[in-house]
Amino acid sequence: MTPIGERAIVAWPLLVAETLIFGTTAFALLLAPAPQSKGIASALTPLWRGLALLAALLSPLALLVGTANMADVSLRAAISFLPQVLRETHFGHVWSWSFPLTLALLVLAWTPGRGPLKTAALSLVAGALLLLVSFSSHAIDRGRIALIVHFTHEVAAALWIGAILGLWFGAVRGRLGSGWIRRIAPRVSRVAGWTVATLILSGLYTAYYSLGADPYRLIDSAYGRTLVEKVCAAALVLLIGAYNRYCLMPAVSESSAQERLLRNVGLESLLLIGVLGLAALLANTPPAH
């Protein structure tokens, strides 16, 4: 496997963990109605715990793989470079901040309790981890505006996926009932609209500064091709979302429409996790040069 592939394969589940925890905690706090907020937190807790554990296990591996790539050596040889990388590089400094936060996420997720305070704390820590992802991304080379745009892109993606996955978890795992779905689905739809609009604008900015004026770079470069794949996969999710909004939502009171809506929402969630994989690959691919 290429160094880019190695880094992306470790970055993907980490990005999934941080994005989904931030997105679903935001969903539980902002979109789920108060009487059933504990119910949605209960339904999502196993997900948060699993993802926090995954992040805590993978974070040291991400440091090792990153060090091996930076030093251009094998994983075994990279071990001896770890102290220097932590002390002397920007990547090491960012990891020094993110690892304690990842451990805090793990402790919070596994602490008993379902209250909004715990959900808010998880959201805050996952949000801080996403911010640190921006600080070690391509955006760090391009200045403050690029960083803000990158973080905005991450937050919008997390809110979109979190809303969709939160709806699915609440309905399927939490069994919060038909009335809950009727109340929540229109909110998820509204959030999806705004977050996707934000994703497009912030994504266009990043594409603008990564591909340059030449449209052939979309095909000629690995970065361009990965971007096209990511946009196509996201567009597929959008099509499903548009079908949900315009065909299923008007009939959301009917149980058959709810069933189809939940099936589609599950599919959208899986596709978006795939899109995050392409995002991780893109984050480690040199922009067209």
Next chain:
Amino acid sequence: MKPLNLLIFGAPLLLAASITSVPAASAHAFPEQETPSAGQRLAAPPSEVTIKFDAPIEQLFAKLEVLDANGKPETIGPPEVGSGALTLSVKLAALKPGDYTVKWGVVCIDSHHTEGSYLFTVGGGGG
């Protein structure tokens, strides 16, 4: 117009706008300017080689070697990162007329490794 409608109708226009009239930028560091430059023929030997990158680089793992036609290193001391972490320089021994290969390898502050090489000639060249 509702956000989703705006998105559906506006996305193709925005995508089209994104791929026109835009300068390429960095992320992963690549040389922007080399001194001596690639392929340059110099009358007098340079005292150092400097490469300016398009993104900030780390001192750790920065490599800059100048090799003669036989692969013998002609540098004095380790390479230095300077000028806002954008340049990499190394001092040279007194170069004789001939072809020289500059080999560089850097890590951008986004932690990604890039490397490359180029040639320059001192004197009449071909030696």
